[in-house]
Amino acid sequence: MTTLDAIPHASTFDPPEPDFDAISDQLDEIIAAFESATDASGRLAAMSAWNEITCNVGSWLSVQNLRYAQDTTDEAAAAGRKRADNVAPHWVELDVRWKRTVLGSAHRADVDEAFGPQLLALWACDVEAFRPELRESMVTEKTLVAEYIGALGGARIDVGGTTHSLSSLRTALVSDDRSEREQAVRAKWAWFEERSEQFDTLFDDLVTLRTKQARALGEDTYVPVGYQRKRRVDYGPADVAHFRQAVRDHVVPLAARLVARQAEALGIDAVMPWDEKVQSADGPPRLTQDLAGMHTAADAMFAELSTPLSDCWQLMRDRGLLDLADRDGKAVGGFCSYFPTLGVPFIFANVVGVHDDVRTFTHEMGHAFQRFSSRTQPIDDYVGCTSETAEIHSMSLEYLAWPWMENFFGADADSFRRSHLIDQLLFLPYGVAIDHFQHHVYENPDATPAERHAMWADLERTYLPWRASGGIPFLAKGGAWQQQRHVYAYPFYYIDYTLAATCALQFWVRSRRDRAAAVADYEALCKRGGSASFQQLVKSAGLVSPFQPGCLADVVDEAAKELGM
Numbered sequence: 328m329t330t331l332d333a334i335p336h337a338s339t340f341d342p343p344e345p346d347f348d349a350i351s352d353q354l355d356e357i358i359a360a361f362e363s364a365t366d367a368s369g370r371l372a373a374m375s376a377w378n379e380i381t382c383n384v385g386s387w388l389s390v391q392n393l394r395y396a397q398d399t400t401d402e403a404a405a406a407g408r409k410r411a412d413n414v415a416p417h418w419v420e421l422d423v424r425w426k427r428t429v430l431g432s433a434h435r436a437d438v439d440e441a442f443g444p445q446l447l448a449l450w451a452c453d454v455e456a457f458r459p460e461l462r463e464s465m466v467t468e469k470t471l472v473a474e475y476i477g478a479l480g481g482a483r484i485d486v487g488g489t490t491h492s493l494s495s496l497r498t499a500l501v502s503d504d505r506s507e508r509e510q511a512v513r514a515k516w517a518w519f520e521e522r523s524e525q526f527d528t529l530f531d532d533l534v535t536l537r538t539k540q541a542r543a544l545g546e547d548t549y550v551p552v553g554y555q556r557k558r559r560v561d562y563g564p565a566d567v568a569h570f571r572q573a574v575r576d577h578v579v580p581l582a583a584r585l586v587a588r589q590a591e592a593l594g595i596d597a598v599m600p601w602d603e604k605v606q607s608a609d610g611p612p613r614l615t616q617d618l619a620g621m622h623t624a625a626d627a628m629f630a631e632l633s634t635p636l637s638d639c640w641q642l643m644r645d646r647g648l649l650d651l652a653d654r655d656g657k658a659v660g661g662f663c664s665y666f667p668t669l670g671v672p673f674i675f676a677n678v679v680g681v682h683d684d685v686r687t688f689t690h691e692m693g694h695a696f697q698r699f700s701s702r703t704q705p706i707d708d709y710v711g712c713t714s715e716t717a718e719i720h721s722m723s724l725e726y727l728a729w730p731w732m733e734n735f736f737g738a739d740a741d742s743f744r745r746s747h748l749i750d751q752l753l754f755l756p757y758g759v760a761i762d763h764f765q766h767h768v769y770e771n772p773d774a775t776p777a778e779r780h781a782m783w784a785d786l787e788r789t790y791l792p793w794r795a796s797g798g799i800p801f802l803a804k805g806g807a808w809q810q811q812r813h814v815y816a817y818p819f820y821y822i823d824y825t826l827a828a829t830c831a832l833q834f835w836v837r838s839r840r841d842r843a844a845a846v847a848d849y850e851a852l853c854k855r856g857g858s859a860s861f862q863q864l865v866k867s868a869g870l871v872s873p874f875q876p877g878c879l880a881d882v883v884d885e886a887a888k889e890l891g892m
Contacts, residue, residue, distance in 0.1 A: 337647040382667035399480035400656035412469035416462040426450040456555040494677035508601035527776035553819040612743035624734035663694035670702035693724030701856030712857030718827030726835035758825035760790040780805035829873040832882035
């Protein structure tokens, strides 16, 4: 790992493309060294050698994916992404061969003793979810996902003579002018309607492909494979189903009351799709900073919130590890990437001047801080962590940053905090609906596109009964899920947000009682990375597992009291 003072500017970071034939030969040598070692130190040296290769490959793959996201229209970036997609399954095959060797070794106890049981539990998931004959299928899967991501990034939507990307369209969706909001919503869904058949075909191909992969692995459906690939080692579909039921029992009724109060505040009979982003007649909280101002506001916020956070933030600013400006051709959404050979994160987002920009930025900064904090973990698998744990870091920082929202919103800071809490409560039913939808889809892989749309429409009635279609046919038929890139690109990655939100709300409650202690526990959790399972890490931070009976009800009650409900 590069020392911090030697980290280059991100714009100049161009790791060499791996030679996978040479890596295959190196793997033979590393396996031989591991198996012939006469003591634990020799076997751990072999572990270290493969970990170094893992970091080199990880950095190159991260850069290719990032460059494409930064400009989906750039031919060179698209070619780099395609090369990465084509070789990634070969890399997985080599990596699984190594992991299978260690798992099957008579000396695996040395690995357990050095790294703890979590490492081999993760590796068992990786081994069980892969076979060499799946390589070609996995390349095709990545190609289909890239087509979908590229289509979203290339969207051009006209609203009142102004052409928007899907990212910049968010400015119109929070306009003070209700008619402009309606026009923007109708234009957005018209764009999806025009491409609905294309997106249905893409998704059908993905479901068919993933189901074939599952059957090649000896499973009837993709569901258990999806869980293995998410490396879920201490909970399963039954636990998730119980959590979804808890959301129906404790959150949906409260969310329905919140939406009814929103309609009353807006002076309308019912909240329409174009009203969802506006909580009061005063409109959404007004962001008082442009992008440069957000940087300056963040300087002061992190300096006061946490010295380690401030150090991470300043390094990222100095080394160009931020890409926050919205541009044509830039992929939709936000994410945090990581360059293992440098030991530093990179934040990608699309700042367009709306209040959600601050949440997105702070969210991704939480991911970045976790990676930065755990960069000294002894193995790359522990620098990152499973996604439901990772989302605790990001969503909790959103709440821990609350006292500094005046830096970004001035007099609208309280409005932002209230809007943030309401949005989080309204998100929980949506998040579990997306998860439930994915279970339905992969449990019924032969469903037609029309049947899938009907599935979503039914789940909306179950989890989001207040939602109106506004007379938009695409919404009425159940097409809204097509905008959710996780459904296409990251199977079963969505319940993670709702589990993490339950933990983040606990950090919110604790920070109101003892901020210093909450921040200290947050920093310690980030430093642990992925060195333990989800529920073990939750417990280590003094939190209650979302699967524990009563956990969700308790945090929701606290939030309801804060909102006067």
